[in-house]
Amino acid sequence: MSTSPVAIYLHTPFCPSKCGYCDFNSYAMTGEIIDQTVEAIILELERSPWRGTSAKTIFFGGGTPTFLSEKQLTRLLHKVLEIHPPVPGCEITSEANPGTVDMPKFAAMVQAGFNRISLGAQSFEQSDLLTLGRVHEPSHIARAVAMAREAGFRNLNLDLMFALPGQSRKAWSINLQTAIDLKPDHLSLYCLTIEPNTRYYRLNLRGMLDLPDDEVQREMYEEAVTKSSQFGYRQYEISNFAQEGKECQHNLCYWRNECYYSYGPGAVGCFEDQEGRRLRYTNMKHPSLYVEAISLGKKLWCDEDLIDPKTSEFEQIMLGIRLNSGLDVSRVSVDTRSIKTLVRRGWVTHKENYLFLTPEGRHFCSEVALLLSPN
Amino acid sequence: MDQSLIRNFCIIAHIDHGKSTLADRILEATGAVRGTAQEQMLDTMELERERGITIKMTAVRMTYTAKDGNTYQFNLIDTPGHVDFTYEVSRALYACEGALLLVDATQGVEAQTIANANMAMNQNLTIIPVVNKMDLPHADLEMAKEEIENALAIDASEAIPCSAKTGLGLIDILEAIVERIPPPNGDPEAPLRALIFDSHFDSYQGAVTYCRVKDGMVKPGDKIKMMSTDKVFSVDEVGVFRPALERGSELSTGEVGFVTGAIKSIGDASVGDTITSAENSATVALPGYRKAKPMVFCGLYPTDSDEYEDLRDAIEKLRLNDASLDFEPETSAALGFGFRCGFLGLLHMEIARERLEREFGLDLILTAPSVDYIVHRTKGDELHISNPSDMPPPNEIARIEEPVVDATIMVPNEYVGAVMTLCQERRGVFKRSEYPTHKRTTIYYSLPLAEILLDFFDKLKSSTRGYASFDYEFSGYQDSELVKVDIMLNGDVVDALSFIVNRTFSYPRGRAIVEQLRKVVPRQQYEVKIQAAIGAKIIAADVIKPFRKNVIAKCYGGDVSRKRKLLEKQKKGKKRMKNIGSIEVPQEAFLSVLKVAE
Numbered sequence: 001m002s003t004s005p006v007a008i009y010l011h012t013p014f015c016p017s018k019c020g021y022c023d024f025n026s027y028a029m030t031g032e033i034i035d036q037t038v039e040a041i042i043l044e045l046e047r048s049p050w051r052g053t054s055a056k057t058i059f060f061g062g063g064t065p066t067f068l069s070e071k072q073l074t075r076l077l078h079k080v081l082e083i084h085p086p087v088p089g090c091e092i093t094s095e096a097n098p099g100t101v102d103m104p105k106f107a108a109m110v111q112a113g114f115n116r117i118s119l120g121a122q123s124f125e126q127s128d129l130l131t132l133g134r135v136h137e138p139s140h141i142a143r144a145v146a147m148a149r150e151a152g153f154r155n156l157n158l159d160l161m162f163a164l165p166g167q168s169r170k171a172w173s174i175n176l177q178t179a180i181d182l183k184p185d186h187l188s189l190y191c192l193t194i195e196p197n198t199r200y201y202r203l204n205l206r207g208m209l210d211l212p213d214d215e216v217q218r219e220m221y222e223e224a225v226t227k228s229s230q231f232g233y234r235q236y237e238i239s240n241f242a243q244e245g246k247e248c249q250h251n252l253c254y255w256r257n258e259c260y261y262s263y264g265p266g267a268v269g270c271f272e273d274q275e276g277r278r279l280r281y282t283n284m285k286h287p288s289l290y291v292e293a294i295s296l297g298k299k300l301w302c303d304e305d306l307i308d309p310k311t312s313e314f315e316q317i318m319l320g321i322r323l324n325s326g327l328d329v330s331r332v333s334v335d336t337r338s339i340k341t342l343v344r345r346g347w348v349t350h351k352e353n354y355l356f357l358t359p360e361g362r363h364f365c366s367e368v369a370l371l372l373s374p375n
Numbered sequence: 376m377d378q379s380l381i382r383n384f385c386i387i388a389h390i391d392h393g394k395s396t397l398a399d400r401i402l403e404a405t406g407a408v409r410g411t412a413q414e415q416m417l418d419t420m421e422l423e424r425e426r427g428i429t430i431k432m433t434a435v436r437m438t439y440t441a442k443d444g445n446t447y448q449f450n451l452i453d454t455p456g457h458v459d460f461t462y463e464v465s466r467a468l469y470a471c472e473g474a475l476l477l478v479d480a481t482q483g484v485e486a487q488t489i490a491n492a493n494m495a496m497n498q499n500l501t502i503i504p505v506v507n508k509m510d511l512p513h514a515d516l517e518m519a520k521e522e523i524e525n526a527l528a529i530d531a532s533e534a535i536p537c538s539a540k541t542g543l544g545l546i547d548i549l550e551a552i553v554e555r556i557p558p559p560n561g562d563p564e565a566p567l568r569a570l571i572f573d574s575h576f577d578s579y580q581g582a583v584t585y586c587r588v589k590d591g592m593v594k595p596g597d598k599i600k601m602m603s604t605d606k607v608f609s610v611d612e613v614g615v616f617r618p619a620l621e622r623g624s625e626l627s628t629g630e631v632g633f634v635t636g637a638i639k640s641i642g643d644a645s646v647g648d649t650i651t652s653a654e655n656s657a658t659v660a661l662p663g664y665r666k667a668k669p670m671v672f673c674g675l676y677p678t679d680s681d682e683y684e685d686l687r688d689a690i691e692k693l694r695l696n697d698a699s700l701d702f703e704p705e706t707s708a709a710l711g712f713g714f715r716c717g718f719l720g721l722l723h724m725e726i727a728r729e730r731l732e733r734e735f736g737l738d739l740i741l742t743a744p745s746v747d748y749i750v751h752r753t754k755g756d757e758l759h760i761s762n763p764s765d766m767p768p769p770n771e772i773a774r775i776e777e778p779v780v781d782a783t784i785m786v787p788n789e790y791v792g793a794v795m796t797l798c799q800e801r802r803g804v805f806k807r808s809e810y811p812t813h814k815r816t817t818i819y820y821s822l823p824l825a826e827i828l829l830d831f832f833d834k835l836k837s838s839t840r841g842y843a844s845f846d847y848e849f850s851g852y853q854d855s856e857l858v859k860v861d862i863m864l865n866g867d868v869v870d871a872l873s874f875i876v877n878r879t880f881s882y883p884r885g886r887a888i889v890e891q892l893r894k895v896v897p898r899q900q901y902e903v904k905i906q907a908a909i910g911a912k913i914i915a916a917d918v919i920k921p922f923r924k925n926v927i928a929k930c931y932g933g934d935v936s937r938k939r940k941l942l943e944k945q946k947k948g949k950k951r952m953k954n955i956g957s958i959e960v961p962q963e964a965f966l967s968v969l970k971v972a973e
Contacts, residue, residue, distance in 0.1 A: 009932055024933075190928040214923040221924075238927055254932045268933040280936050305936045315939055322930060345900075366925040370946055 005056035005087045007253035008080060010041065011264030013063040013287055016100060019133040020203070021161075023195035025266030025285045026063040037287045038072045040294040041264050044283075045083045050261050050271070055084035057250035060094040060114075066101050070108035077112045084261075091116055091155070091249040098144035099136030106151035116155040116248075117148045118188070124178045125171060128164050133199075145182045155246055157186035162220040164192055165209045172220045173227075180231045185246040189224040190239050191217055218363055225359065238322045238362055255323050257316045265290035270307075278307040318369040326354035327372075338371040378629040379558045380445060383587065385452045385467055387492055388477035389485035389844060393507045397477060397539035397548075398435075398451060404545050405437035405449060407617055433573045433585050434470075434631050436615040441553045449552065450615075450631035452572065452587075454491070459720030461848060462667065465494055466572040466647050469663060470587035470631060473501040473556030475548065476529070480506045480514035480536070484522040484811060485844035486785045492527050501556050504534035505548060510541050518812060526785075526811030559589075559629030566657040567591035567599070569626070569634070569650040574641055576696040580611065582638035586650060587631045589661060594625035598653035599636060602660040606643050607653045608636035641698045667699035669717025670778065670849065671724055671828060672761035674705060674742035674871060675731070676713030678951050678962060682737060683712045689735035690714060693727060700727060705762065709871045709955050710740060710965075715762055721828060738951060740965050742871045746824045749776040749852055763873040766859045769910060776852040778824040781806070783846045785817050790839040794818055797838055801826035802855075802877060822847070823855065825875070860885050860914070862892070863906040864958050871965055886915040895964045898922035903958055 014034055015026045058080055065073065073094070086092070093116040094109060106117070123129055124138045136144075141158075148156055158179050162172045179187060192211070194204050203209045212220070225235055233241035237255060240248065253260055259278075262269035266285035272278050282303040284290040293300050307315065313332045320327035329339075330353040339355065342348040347361030347368055361368055388394040437449040454467045468474065474495045478484055495502060506519045520531035535551060537544030561568075569586040577583050593599065597610045614622040615632040626632045638644050646667070649660040677686045687704075694700045701717030718724040724744060731737050750758045750766070751773045760766055782803070786794050795805065798820045806819040822831075827847065835843050858881050862872035872892075876884050885907030892905050896919055903919040930938055952959040 007932075188929075191926075193926050193928045218924055239929055251931060254930070254935070260932050262932065266933075268936070270932065270935075282933075282936075311939070314942075315935055318939060318942060319930065319935065322927075362927070363924040365927040366942060366945075370942055370949070373942075373946070 003053065005054045006050070006084075007057045007059070007250050007258065007260040008055045008084050009250075009260055009262040009267060009269065010058070010060050010076060010080060011062065011262065011267035011283075012041075012060060012065045012068055012076075013037070013265045013285075014067045015062065015064045016067060016097070016135045017133060018199075020199040021132060021192060021194070023198050024063065027287060029287065033287050033291070034068065035072070036291045037265060038068065038076060040291045041076060042079050043294050044263050044300065045079045048083055048261070048263070051083050053084055053261070055080070055086045055090055057090060057253060058084070058086065058092040059250040062095055064097045064100055064120075065094045066096040066105060066109075070105050073105075074108060074112040077114065080263075081113060086113075093118055093155075093157075093248070093250055095120060096144070096148075097134075097136060098140040099134070101144050101147065103147050103151065106147050106153070110152040115153070116157070117153045118157040118159065118186075119144055119148070119184075121158045121179060122161050123164060123167075124175050125167075128167065128171075131165055132161075142182060145184070155186070156184045157188060157248070158182065158184040159188045159190065161190050161192050162224065163212050163217045165211055167212060167220075169212075169216060169219060169223070173223060176224060176227050180228070180233075185243050186248060187228055187233050187241040188239055189221075189228070189241065191221060221363070222359070225362075234324075236324045238357075238365060252323075255319045257312070257319050278312055280305040280307060314369075314373045317372050318366075321348075321355065321357060321368055321372070322365060324356070326351075326356040328353050329355055333374055334372045335374045342368060342371060376448060376627050376630060378560065378563075381448045381450070381559055381629040382473070382552050382556050383450045383452065383471045383559060383629070383631055384473045384475060384552055384556055385454050385471045386475045386477055387454070387488065387495060387502075388507075389479070389482070389487045392477050392479040392482065392485075392488075393539045394477055397475070397505070397507065397537075398453070400539050400542055400545055401449075401451065401549070402435065402437065402618070404542075404549060405439045407435060407437045434616060434633075435618045436621075436632070437617070439549055439553070442550060443553070445553075447553055448630070452631060459718075459723045461490075461494075462665070462719075463573065463646055464491060465498075465663065466570065468495050468498050468500060469661075470570055470572045471500060472559060473503065473552070475552075476502050476504045476523070476527075477507050478504065478519050478523060480508045480516055480519050481511050483515075483519050483815065484526045484785065486783045486817075486846040487844060489526055489783055489785070489817065490846040490848065492529070496527075496529075502529055503548070503551050503555055504529060504531050505544070506534050506536050507539055509536045509543055510538040522811045522815070526809065526817060561588065561590045561628040563591065563628040565590040566655045567593055567597075567650065567652040568657045568661055569593060570661050571644055571646055571648045571650060573646060574644040574698075576641045577635075580635040580637075582635070582641045582644040584634050584638070584644040584650070585632075586626075586634055588626050588628055590628060590657070591652065592625050592627040593634060593650070593652075599634070599650050600653040600656060601643055601645075602649040602651055602657070603645060603664055604643060604648075608638050608643075610634055610636045641695055645698055667719065669699070669701045669719060670746065670824065671718045671720055671744045672715060672747065673718075673724060673744045674707060674710065674713050674740075674762065675702075675716050675728075676707065676710040676740045676742075676871075678738035678740055678953070680711045685735070686714065686731070686737055686739070689731050689737060690716070692735070693730060697727070699723070707742075707764070707871045709869045709960075710742075710953060713740075717761070738962075740871075740953065740962050742965050743874055744828050745875065746778050746828065748778075748857065748875060751775070760875075763859050763875045764870040766873075766875060769858070774854055775857045777855045777857060779821050779850055779853050780824050780827065780847040781850040782820045782822045782827070783817060784820065784835070784843055785811075785815060786839050786843040787814060788816050790842060791816050791818065793838040794835065794843060797831075797834055798822060801831060802879075821850065823853075823877075824849070858909050860888075861908050862888060863904075863908060864896075864955055864960070865901075865904050866906075867956050868908075869955055869960075881909055882914050885909075889915040889917045892964055893917045893919055896958070896960055899958055901957070 013025050017028045092114050094114050095118045121141045194200050228241040235241050236247050259271050265287050267283045270280045281301045284293050284302050316332045349356050386394050434452045440446045452467050454464045504523050523531040535544050535547045568590040569588045571584045571586050573585040574582050595610050600607045612635045613626045647664040651657040699719050702714045705715040747761045750760050752771050753773045803820040803822045809817040856878045858878050859875050861868045889905045889907050902921050905917050906913050907915040952961050
């Protein structure tokens with residue numbers, strides 16, 4: 001068992017409503033199931049095989065963690081901190097929806113120990129938020145930022161999405177500027193992805209989503225990169241930009257292919273067993289099933305993925321190449337002929353042991369990973 | 376066995392008219408199987424399989440004690456139900472003296488019934504009309520009888536109403552078999568002549584031939600000779616299926632059963648061939664033997680070129696059990712090494728492909744099926760061309776002949792117009808029509824075989840709301856104005872996509888295929904030009920825009936496994952694609968020629 005500090009993830013699957021593009025494990029549920037789930041997560045933590053391993057980072061994701069009450073959030077975080085004592089300076093993040101926060105909640109969260117807040121802003125256009133199915137309004141975003149700052153969050157992220165149905169380049173440009181004007185410490189700028197099993201997927205199949213074409217999507221992305229750098233946000237991953245020293249430590253653990261322990265319905269964790277074998281597990285997804293499994297002491301996982309060394313190397317390539325710090329090819333075996341091909345295409349540069357995506361190569365990150373992976 | 380107590384017969388029916396149900400009832404009634412027929416038959420089959428014997432329910436021996444007090448030997452010979460196997464049907468019929476003509480009381484006579492009944496009548500079989508499904512509320516005995524008389528010119532006054540489901544009329548059928556079907560009248564003293572009407576390959580016993588003894592007799596230890604090849608074998612076993620395998624001491628004149636004799640190749644037990652005695656040979660073989668003649672050809676290529684040898688082994692193994700499968704090596708610039716295979720028809724091709732993929736675990740690329748063209752060259756010789764890329768340049772061609780079939784289509788009157796339009800579109804030549812009842816029409820057309828290889832049957836079904844029935848028979852060759860259309864990707868001809876088509880249809884079909892390819896070829900790094908051309912003349916063109924970005928937005932802890940699996944799948948998909956120049960072309964592209972909607 002690993003004794004060095006590990007990233008800890010906690011999943012709260014509840015949302016006020018389900019957004020059309022969202023394929024996360026989230027449910028628009030209310031009532032006692034929420035309390036039951038919180039209690040079940042507490043039990044899962046208490047029974048954790050990794051009790052005592054200290055936390056390198058802690059991240060509450062969802063769903064909408066801030067859909068929970070102050071009391072529930074505090075109780076959960078306190079339990080995490082008890083089971084996984086944080087290292088000094090431990091980054092403790094919670095995602096939040098600008099529509100489900102208020103001053104007392106932020107204050108309670110800071111009080112409980114959260115030191116980073118990630119706001120799902122997505123867009124500042126009322127019409128975008130409506131089609132996306134978000135519950136918040138544009139004005140909530142600035143208010144939420146102001147409240148978070150006042151409550152004491154000195155590390156704040158805004159999530160924005162581009163290539164939304166019907167979105168123009170200009171509209172994206174304005175959105176981006178509006179976000180930057182709010183002076184977040186970190187920006188996550190995502191191209192809308194149409195995932196299977198979502199309302200958007202079905203609409204798109206019927207040709208009912210007016211999505212910008214590939215060329216426009218590329219331009220939107222390129223603008224995201226240039227504009228954020230103009231304002232001091234250094235790109236450190238394909239979709240992530242941060243002021244100096246404000247890179248998300250938790251997410252970096254994923255891209256560095258480290259282990260992470262996770263709790264809650266549908267949470268995905270990754271660990272190494274005594275023999276050093278890597279395993280990725282997924283908890284029961286539906287809150288009721290999760291609660292039932294916990295209360296009956298049944299097996300909690302609904303899926304496990306044993307990752308052999310070769311597969312792990314492929315993941316290392318797929319994840320590592322996303323980082324601006326580059327992929328260390330001395331640590332994984334890559335197809336060397338492909339490197340030449342990729343350099344010739346202008347998709348990667350090769351410096352010493354490291355491969356870096358070029359700005360053009362960032363558009364083809366999957367293709368690059370495929371080519372690099374040996375057979 | 377006294378020949379006068381033997382009755383050899385088969386059942387002629389259109390698909391779904393109840394042939395196998397009636398066969399089951401007859402097996403039960405004669406005590407060949409009891410009560411829970413299915414179970415018992417399966418049990419026996421399972422047992423035989425354990426002993427390494429595969430049973431093909433081709434001919435079943437039954438015993439029936441008739442009202443006249445005599446006990447008769449019945450041999451029920453099964454006939455394949457598909458137009459691809461017309462020759463096999465004709466041989467099975469030749470092994471019988473009579474046939475039950477089974478007609479559905481709610482459907483009437485169908486095209487397949489006509490084709491097979493005509494074949495049976497040409498061979499002078501006694502035909503017993505049986506009208507099945509009389510238990511159904513809308514059964515119409517008079518309509519069915521009228522159709523039998525009008526469409527087949529068979530006296531239906533003594534047609535037997537029956538229900539294979541309830542058993543109604545079953546005894547009448549059995550008695551009619553005894554009374555109406557003549558016994559065999561072979562010469563027991565003459566040298567052995569036995570007709571092979573089917574065979575299968577068994578890894579222990581070699582080829583197991585199913586035969587009908589016309590003259591003389593055969594027993595274990597006999598030296599036998601195949602009259603088409605003069606090859607001699609020593610008989611190991613003879614016997615019958617009841618339906619369980621039952622070895623016997625001999626097969627005597629008039630009887631039906633199996634013969635084994637360490638026949639190592641199924642090609643030495645060809646359907647239609649005559650078995651005779653090696654020592655006391657018959658001078659004249661039984662009539663009607665011909666070599667199986669493939670009608671449809673296509674290229675078979677392994678998706679992974681490393682599997683070429685595996686494909687060869689697999690095809691050879693398949694041929695052990697299927698003498699009508701023809702193949703020879705061929706090379707394609709686009710697909711590498713593979714085989715040109717000949718099949719009896721499209722169904723035969725589909726079966727072979729499925730078995731190769733499923734039983735041998737191969738990933739195959741099939742090129743579009745083609746027929747066998749006779750190309751007369753200006754210098755006077757003629758070539759048989761079944762691969763479009765072998766077509767000589769236009770200036771060397773004097774004329775081309777293509778195979779044609781006689782098609783029989785039966786349809787309710789209101790769809791006659793639709794059927795004729797379809798046949799006309801497919802270059803059909805109207806021959807005549809008949810009116811078996813006032814509600815239905817039988818239409819006879821001459822159609823180029825190539826035209827029914829595409830989606831003819833689907834189109835026929837959809838334009839008649841499923842009411843049309845269809846059958847065809849090879850009738851010969853005729854001159855046709857044919858051209859070869861090449862398909863090019865970024866200027867390079869993809870030989871495996873070339874096709875031969877009547878000039879009139881070259882433009883629409885070229886366009887349709889280009890369109891289809893645009894849909895199935897994935898976007899590449901570069902722009903891909905797709906063109907169709909006759910010689911140097913471009914007749915259709917389209918472009919696949921290059922892909923400009925991946926889906927890359929996010930990848931966090933919960934996404935890793937899923938993203939990885941997606942990429943792994945993509946990687947596998949890439950392996951299944953053929954690289955033609957720098958363009959990755961998926962398997963289905965090579966069949967796009969088939970899927971063209973006009």
